[in-house]
Amino acid sequence: xxxxxxxxxxxxxxxxxxxxxxxxxxxxxxxxxxxxxxxxxxxxxxxxxxxxxxxxxxxxxxxxxxxxxxxxxxxxxxxxxxxxxxxxxxxxxxxxxxxxxxxxxxxxxxxxxxxxxxxxxxxxxxxxxxxxxxxxxxxxxxxxxxxxxxxxxxxxxxxxxxxxxxxxxxxxxxxxxxxxxxxxxxxxxxxx
Amino acid sequence: xxxxxxxxxxxxxxxxxxxxxxxxxxxxxxxxxxxxxxxxxxxxxxxxxxxxxxxxxxxxxxxxxxxxxxxxxxxxxxxxxxxxxxxxxxxxxxxxxxxxxxxxxxxxxxxxxxxxxxxxxxxxxxxxxxxxxxxxxxxxxxxxxxxxxxxxxxxxxxxxxxxxxxxxxxxxxxxxxxxxxxxxxxxxxxxx
DNA sequence: CGATTCTTTGAAAACAGTCAATCTGTGTGG
DNA sequence: CCACACAGATTGACTGTTTTCAAAGAATCG
Numbered sequence: 001x002x003x004x005x006x007x008x009x010x011x012x013x014x015x016x017x018x019x020x021x022x023x024x025x026x027x028x029x030x031x032x033x034x035x036x037x038x039x040x041x042x043x044x045x046x047x048x049x050x051x052x053x054x055x056x057x058x059x060x061x062x063x064x065x066x067x068x069x070x071x072x073x074x075x076x077x078x079x080x081x082x083x084x085x086x087x088x089x090x091x092x093x094x095x096x097x098x099x100x101x102x103x104x105x106x107x108x109x110x111x112x113x114x115x116x117x118x119x120x121x122x123x124x125x126x127x128x129x130x131x132x133x134x135x136x137x138x139x140x141x142x143x144x145x146x147x148x149x150x151x152x153x154x155x156x157x158x159x160x161x162x163x164x165x166x167x168x169x170x171x172x173x174x175x176x177x178x179x180x181x182x183x184x185x186x187x188x189x190x191x192x
Numbered sequence: 193x194x195x196x197x198x199x200x201x202x203x204x205x206x207x208x209x210x211x212x213x214x215x216x217x218x219x220x221x222x223x224x225x226x227x228x229x230x231x232x233x234x235x236x237x238x239x240x241x242x243x244x245x246x247x248x249x250x251x252x253x254x255x256x257x258x259x260x261x262x263x264x265x266x267x268x269x270x271x272x273x274x275x276x277x278x279x280x281x282x283x284x285x286x287x288x289x290x291x292x293x294x295x296x297x298x299x300x301x302x303x304x305x306x307x308x309x310x311x312x313x314x315x316x317x318x319x320x321x322x323x324x325x326x327x328x329x330x331x332x333x334x335x336x337x338x339x340x341x342x343x344x345x346x347x348x349x350x351x352x353x354x355x356x357x358x359x360x361x362x363x364x365x366x367x368x369x370x371x372x373x374x375x376x377x378x379x380x381x382x383x384x
Numbered sequence: 385c386g387a388t389t390c391t392t393t394g395a396a397a398a399c400a401g402t403c404a405a406t407c408t409g410t411g412t413g414g
Numbered sequence: 415c416c417a418c419a420c421a422g423a424t425t426g427a428c429t430g431t432t433t434t435c436a437a438a439g440a441a442t443c444g
Contacts, residue, residue: 144368145260176336
């Protein structure tokens with residue numbers, strides 16, 4: 001299963017076989033059943049996670065008990081709570097598996113070891129971090145500038161196939177609208 | 193003026209005097225008049241920018257010609273378009289000065305040189321990047337989970353003082369609501 | 385001081401949210 | 415393998431919020 005991760009890494013950076021061995025030595029492959037929690041709010045998060053297969057979601061729960069999905073992580077994406085990891089604070093988020101999934105977990109200490117001893121790896125992680133940051137800014141732009149319908153259409157194109165894998169109410173949550181509104185929007189789009 | 197930047201850097205990382213000299217040698221201090229553009233959409237962005245004094249805003253313009261503020265950068269903040277910088281693509285954003293401002297500009301090549309030759313600097317930038325990323329995720333959370341009023345109150349506390357420096361219609365834009373709505377929300381809050 | 389831009393206010397319309405009921409599909413235990 | 419239960423999705427009626435458009439009232443800048 002690790003081969004998926006190796007493929008990802010070696011496609012994105014010039015990692016030698018030796019270097020890969022070092023990386024592989026700190027990788028923990030973990031299977032997750034649908035619905036299984038990886039993190040619950042209040043806990044401390046200490047890993048970096050790479051999704052090999054399946055789909056995870058990270059979400060917060062507000063005072064009214066409503067869930068708000070911040071992120072979906074599918075194959076070849078990273079997941080985790082960087083905030084808790086970086087500041088060593090209790091997490092505000094929950095992470096669970098939407099599908100049966102396989103992930104690679106790397107402990108914070110191990111991960112830091114990798115970035116300090118392997119410059120190529122460090123550079124790779126940097127690029128990924130920047131890419132994620134950019135995507136995040138992009139999302140802010142779409143959320144504040146688009147109507148509900150535009151946001152949904154944008155979701156369909158920016159995350160192709162995801163709409164068929166993820167329950168609709170989670171998509172609605174991700175877009176910041178209610179399931180009912182999403183349902184009506186879909187009907188409206190159909191008519192066109 | 194560079195001293196502000198030096199203070200910021202040395203407070204956050206163990207940078208020696210020598211190392212600082214190297215950093216300072218690639219810094220370009222630039223004054224900006226209120227309203228002055230730093231970047232307009234379609235252009236390529238090639239700098240990292242640190243705000244010494246004043247306030248910048250980054251915003252997009254949609255098909256209807258409406259501006260959407262993605263970010264305000266005040267003293268001791270970073271600014272720029274990381275997306276254009278990283279991918280070497282034309283920028284989707286505009287950046288201009290809301291107040292007369294002073295910024296430090298570092299060219300991409302110089303910045304990369306700093307991060308590769310000065311490990312401490314690299315690590316500092318990494319931490320800042322992660323912090324920015326986290327803040328960005330945090331903002332997504334507030335936008336999708338809060339009502340207009342909550343978002344405004346949250347803005348008041350998370351960016352203290354800013355509301356008095358920045359025109360209201362820009363704050364409205366930042367929050368993803370119309371100026372009229374913001375005006376009414378303020379009145380409503382006053383009454384409490 | 386005049387002109388322009390920003391902010392506020394009002395009224396109507398569009399939009400999204402809430403609550404409740406019904407429909408659908410999936411998975412489980414008998 | 416079927417029937418049932420249950421969670422998720424849709425629909426309708428209603429409510430509440432936000433936008434839109436237009437106009438008047440501040441504030442700011444040259």
